[in-house]
Amino acid sequence: MNTVKYSSERLMTVLLAPVVSEKGTYIADKHQQVIFRVMPNATKPEVKAAVELMFGKKDKRIEVMSVQIVNVKGKKKRFGQFTGRRRDWKKAYVCLKPGQEINFAAEA
Secondary structure, eight states: OOOOOOOHHHHHHHEEEEOOSHHHHHHHHHHOEEEEEEOTTOOHHHHHHHHHHHHOOSSSOOOEEEEEEEEEOOOEEEETTEEEEOOOEEEEEEEEOTTOOOOHHHHO
């Protein structure tokens, strides 16, 4: 597989936030995956490189095994008689190599 180099400025903006929910913690425990909210134009190789760059430290390197990306449709909402819609967004399921984890409570 070709190693693609991305600018560090681009990689710092790809990951928007971790998705911390009941489903997210279940998936983290059972499948060693972490869920992130990512930019709408992010690609799988960019997400992989961004996670390895942002969460890998000199003494402890994070290695990503695979990435799955899901487009989430925005919910329909009503404001009185007017109907609207929330924005569509994209989330990424990042599968880490066995024995590795990202702890968001300790990162802050």
